[in-house]
Amino acid sequence: MEVQFEKLSPVLAEMKIRVPADKVTHEVEGAYETLQKTARVSGFRRGKAPRDVVIRLYGAAVRADVARRLMDSTLQQALTEKNLQPLTQPAVEPAELRAKEEFAFKARFEIRPEIEAVTWEGLEATRPAIAVADAALSAELEKVRREHSTLQPIEGRTAQRGDTAHLCLTFTIDGNERHEDVETEVGEGKVMSEIEAAIVGLGAGEEKTVTVEFPASHHAAQLRGTSVQIGIKLEELKERILPALDDELAKDAGEESFAALEASVRARLTKAEEQKAEEEVAKQLVVQLCQKNLVPVPPSLVEQQSKMTEREMQMMSQTMGQKYRATAESMAHLRLDSEMKVRAGLLMAEIAKANALKVTEEDIEKGYAELAEQSGKNVARIKAEYRDASKRQMLIGMILEDKVLTLIEERAQITTAS
Secondary structure, three states: OEEEEEEEEOOEEEEEEEEOHHHHHHHHHHHHHHHHHHOOOOOOOOOOOOHHHHHHHHHHHHHHHHHHHHHHHHHHHHHHHOOOOOOOOOEEOOOOOOOOOOEEEEEEEEOOOOOOOOOOOOOEEEEOOOOOOHHHHHHHHHHHHHHOOEEEEOOOOOOOOOOEEEEEEEEEEOOEEEEEEEEEEOOOOOOOHHHHHHHOOOOOOOEEEEEEEOOOOOOOHHHOOOEEEEEEEEEEEEEEEOOOOOHHHHHHOOOOOHHHHHHHHHHHHHHHHHHHHHHHHHHHHHHHHHHHOOOOOOHHHHHHHHHHHHHHHHHHHHHOOOOOOOOHHHHHHHHHHHHHHHHHHHHHHHHHHHOOOOOOHHHHHHHHHHHHHHHOOOHHHHHHHOOOHHHHHHHHHHHHHHHHHHHHHHOOEEEEOO
């Protein structure tokens, strides 16, 4: 077997493989011999048809099958011998096989670019100043108050912003009615604006009907261009009673005093700000790393990254109760971002290799602990989830990337914003 390897670009390669005539003859003869023993041919007992009859009836199919098997086996052998790992399924140029003649074919596939050296030392970044604003602290304390609040029935007044309303909604579409019970806080925007506006001023037990005109561009096909009547009955109205910011609230929240609660909340906010600052530094360093090392990136890896990021955005939109809408502009930005991520991954892999960075079992155990803390799950459950080989490999990749970023940061020139 003769193999010619050629790089068409830094990320695209082509192999031309020639299989000698004696090998082709051996494979074709073997295929006919096997087929002749089992072939059913009219006028002959099974396995007794003459070779020339079998060739005339099945010759094209036999040659196609032998060609496929030769391409599969020789291509894999050639890749192994050249120590190549294609990033894409090799695209094989169709080739016709003729008995007793040399068989040649070509295969193209994407490869990782060869990176001779990476410029990564002395990068510059500015770490944002870390400060917890009083407004942020107050907002978090308000959340604590809300978590320990109570709801009390309202008597003697109508609904206003901030009240919790239990509604019975009746939707009438093309004469068909559909009922739905909803509990919402007035002004939160969790129900349609027409319903929000109608609730204000209603008392418990009172009803109101609104008409909603849906545009032709509405995301729900069954509602596009329709007019829907919505009957609203305010079944119950409650007022949220917030506790005072005092020691009693602190004790309910698990702290000894309000001062301790305030300090705990401030510490949590400070930690979050520190994490954001570190992420911003890492982002700046990665951007600079890519700008200083414009290595070609395999299109298939960029496509995979784009699809993965888009899936994450879709899931995030669903979690927030929103519909994901991709535009030409957003997709172009997504493509550029994916290209940078792929380039950064290739560069970081080279940095890790050049500096003999490894991921140890101790690193993996620490990774499990961090994931458990972030998700609120116990470590045993996290380990069970990461028994899957692909997920474990993903975790190892993330840990190695963190090690590379730490190394880059240690050699970088980082200033702190004033």
